[in-house]
Amino acid sequence: MKLIHTADWHLGQSFHGQERHVEHRAFLAWLLDTLVERCADALLVAGDIFDVVNPSLAAQALLYDFIVSAHERLPGLQIVLIAGNHDSGNRIELPAPLMRRLNTHALGRVYWQDDGDLDAERLLVPLTDAEGATRAWCLALPFLRPAEVTGAGLRADLGDNKDDAAVPNDYVAGINRVHTRLIEAARARREPGQALVAMSHAHLHGAAVSEASERPIVIGGEESISAALFPDDIAYVALGHLHRAQQVGEARIRYSGSPLPLDFSEVGYPHQVVEVVLEGEALAATEALPVPRPVAMHRIGPAPLARVLAELESLEDAPALADARGRERSRERWPWLEVRVELEAPIPDLRARVEAALDGKALRLLRLERRLPRVEGEDAPARIDLESLGPRKLFERTWADRWGKPPEADVLADFDRLCQDVLDGEEATS
Template structure:
């Protein structure tokens, strides 16, 4: 059977204040055509479907229009969606009863039975071939928030070695129980396919665009959680497409660059072919880029202006297809009219300048802190700097862990309030 693995759509993303609905619509149209052309049996979407826990109506419309269109063109297609750390698990599951009528399964949160065991059955999704026969089981594991996998029942089971990191121990427990349930459920010849939204040890992250998935450095998990009888592991969260250790364990990556730092590497979905219980082949299917992205610099101003003049221009493009542009200028001294000079170089060109970064030289012995871009710095680094300025030394690991848990509580509260 044939699967298409994708993740990290981030529908509704605001890109430096600009909407990207045209790009997302173009990607979903391409994906639908690809599913039809490749005669796919199932589509796996490994989390971060939306960019925020409270997505706009237009972003939700993109998703549901796609699901309806996919069912109309491919009535036998199974679609499995899981929530990522950007998603509200409750929101993802809210229309689940309706989506099941369209052969779409949405998993947003894990649940526990009265006896303390994982409710694994609801997370096992049968995947059928063109003849309607179940050929694989998808272990659909949404992003695991600490509150869902830690607590009294876990603490009773944890060893002294596990106790300092209940979160990782809880993740291990969920994986173990879900895999045991899948093994008991499947019949000979049926493959096991795991889908997860997580950060695996050793995987490469993007320069600036991925939000830390949970508390501090505790979020990364081991690929050893996926034993050899799992034929394929479809991962989401990291935007760079990659395999982790083995060809069967893969991040599809985001289909579109979500930051200028992601422009240089390819974006794709992954075609997965199974034969019985075995992975036969994977193929990366490059996603066309509906709107180009240009990153100029960092370089001195004169060189930057020359590069801007040399940028190719297509006057036939509609405005919503004009390329996005980031300009980074290295300065020896402040230039008050820098933006005006950059915009003059772009006069008449079909380009949209989204970000202009000024890089001033560091002066040895300078006591004043360098200016920073708060958007790229993020709350954790800002907290570390503020603490160090106040107390004269960086915060200890325990302080950072408390801060990270507080941030996680805020994110979880947002999800509850908006779902």
């Protein structure tokens, strides 16, 4: 059977204050045509479907219009969606009963049974061929938040070791246990000749991150997990979270990458979806399908102002446009531009000079970065990036500063539950 693996759509992204619906709409139209052309049996979307937990109505309409159109053109196509760290798991699952009628499975959260065991069955999605026979099982694991996998509630999943106080009760150990439990459940369900396909939104050890556009999932890189979690009987591992398309150790373990650059730092490498072909229980082939870039992105610099202005002047003039209305429509396809200028001294009219060089050019200046010279011997205070630090690590530092020692495991478990309550409250009021 044939699968298409994609992730990190980030529908509704605000790109330096500008919406990108035109680009996302173009990508989804291309993806739908590709699914038809390739006669795909299933589409796997490995998280970060939206850019924020409370996406705009326009962003939600992009997703649901795509699902409806896909079902109209390919009634047999199965779509499996999981929530990423940018998504609200509750929001992803809210329309799940309706989406199942469109052959779409939406998994946003993990759930625990009364005995404390993982409800693994709801995360196992049978993938069928054109005749309706189950050819594979998708292990659809949404992004795991700390409150979902830490604390005493998970210890029942440890079996005979559940009373062993030496077993670590932390976030990464919790993630590992959930993956292991889900794989065990899938092995119990599969029949001879059926493949196992894992889908997860996580950060694997050794994977390459983008320069500026990816924030740590929870606690600044400490949440990364090992590719060894996926044993050899998993035919393919469809990963989301990292925007750079890459394999991790083996050809069967892949990040599809984001279909569009989500930051100027991502301009330099290709963006794609991955076609996956399964034969029986094994992976037969993979092929990267490059995604056309509906709107170009350009970076100029870092360079001195004179060189930057010369590069701007050399850019082609905007094509003639028939009228103001036509000009506005075409403007949605003008390339995005980032300009980085190295300065030896302040230039108060820097933006005006850059914009003057762009006059008449079919470009949209989104970001102007001033790079100031370093002063030799100057000791700048260490700067803490709160976004990359994350709320959990910030809490740990604050607690340690106040009490002279790091918080204990039960305190962190309480903090994780409070964070989850806040997220759930935001989702309920949206």
